[in-house]
Amino acid sequence: MTPVLSGGLYHINNSTLPTSLLKNRKRALIGIYHNSVNETRKWTRVVDSNAFGTARFTIPQANLDLAKDEVTVSYLVLDRHLFTSNPTEFIAQYNNNLRSVVSDLSQQQSDLATRVSINNNEIIKILARLKAGGIA
Numbered sequence: 001m002t003p004v005l006s007g008g009l010y011h012i013n014n015s016t017l018p019t020s021l022l023k024n025r026k027r028a029l030i031g032i033y034h035n036s037v038n039e040t041r042k043w044t045r046v047v048d049s050n051a052f053g054t055a056r057f058t059i060p061q062a063n064l065d066l067a068k069d070e071v072t073v074s075y076l077v078l079d080r081h082l083f084t085s086n087p088t089e090f091i092a093q094y095n096n097n098l099r100s101v102v103s104d105l106s107q108q109q110s111d112l113a114t115r116v117s118i119n120n121n122e123i124i125k126i127l128a129r130l131k132a133g134g135i136a
Contacts, residue, residue: 001073003064010064012043012073013056022073024082026053030074034064053078 003010004020011020012032032040043057050056064071077083095101 001071002066003059003071005061008061009058010061010066011056011058012071013052014058015050015052015056020056021052022075024053025078026051026055026075027078027080028076029055029057030076032057033072033074034069036070036072 001012001022002019003012004014004017005011006014006017011017013022013026014020029040029045031038032043042063043059045055045057047055095104
């Protein structure tokens with residue numbers, strides 16, 4: 001991100017300077033870095049209606065040289081619902097004794113054998129149709 005110079009100050013996240021805005025509205029700042037070095041303490045935090053989120057940041061022009069400093073910002077987004085999802089519904093169950101474990105495993109094995117048998121029959125039918133059509 002490139003801070004925007006205005007009135008002798010570089011600005012980050014100032015809604016009156018659209019090119020200074022972070023990609024998303026900011027909830028909490030993690031850090032402002034110059035060439036991967038945390039320089040957050042050099043920046044002034046301003047909380048007002050011009051902030052895109054909860055705050056904006058300024059630094060005097062003399063404290064930042066954009067010709068040699070790459071500025072990056074780490075922050076938490078304000079609108080978390082845009083970046084998260086609700087957990088899907090799931091059923092969790094466990095067996096509390098050996099008998100129920102064995103019973104469940106044998107049922108699952110039976111279900112799996114049935115599915116394999118059905119798939120085999122379908123594959124045989126498909127191959128028969130292909131052979132009849134002269135493809136296989």
